[in-house]
Amino acid sequence: MQKDTDNSTPPAATRRLAKADRKRQLLDTALLIVREEGADRLTLGHLAVRAGVSKPVVYDHFATRSALLIELYKWIDTERVDAFRDAMAKTTLGLEETALILADAYIQCAANHTDEFHAVGAALAGSEEKSAVFQELLDNCVQMFVTVLKPQAAPTVSAAELEIRCIGLIGAGEALSGALVRGRHDKDQMIASFASLIRGALR
Structure with missing residues (x-):
């Protein structure tokens, strides 16, 4: 466990x-610390x-370093998922474009192991809390997919079925x-393949 050895005094x-x-x-x-100095x-x-x-x-907000890392991990993911969902809600795109943009954003983000999200995730490696948090973030991502893809789904695809397909x-x-x-x-091949899977899931 990493000890808190920084004894610098903050501004009065x-x-x-x-x-x-x-x-x-x-x-x-x-987030700035992780970005500038490392997790x-x-x-x-x-x-x-x-x-x-x-x-x-x-300490009033985060009882332990692990609690801080978990909160930061969840916050980074929620912020970017919400930003993407809001951006997509402001556009009126067809199925082809929607699937490609969603596939590109997901693959690029998930495969980028140099960003802050993955740095914080690596710092949490081995913790019992991480698996539960990771499942929560996956659930949030599923709901983002549902929101973005619902307007593109065929009328025969029910809300319950769409959620299962998004999972x-x-x-x-x-x-x-x-x-x-x-x-x-x-990478381009992966994005194209994922976009094809997205389009197929909505028919």
């Missing part, structure tokens, strides 16, 4: 924020220093991304 004057706003500020700062540097003490708050303020699509996307990471196939 810290602006008071509502609890939700403070948590958002701490998560924003934690290993993300400790509760170092977060307090970078955020300009006292350690008790950080299958997420599984396929994970497998394709894994194969891409292992260097088995070309």
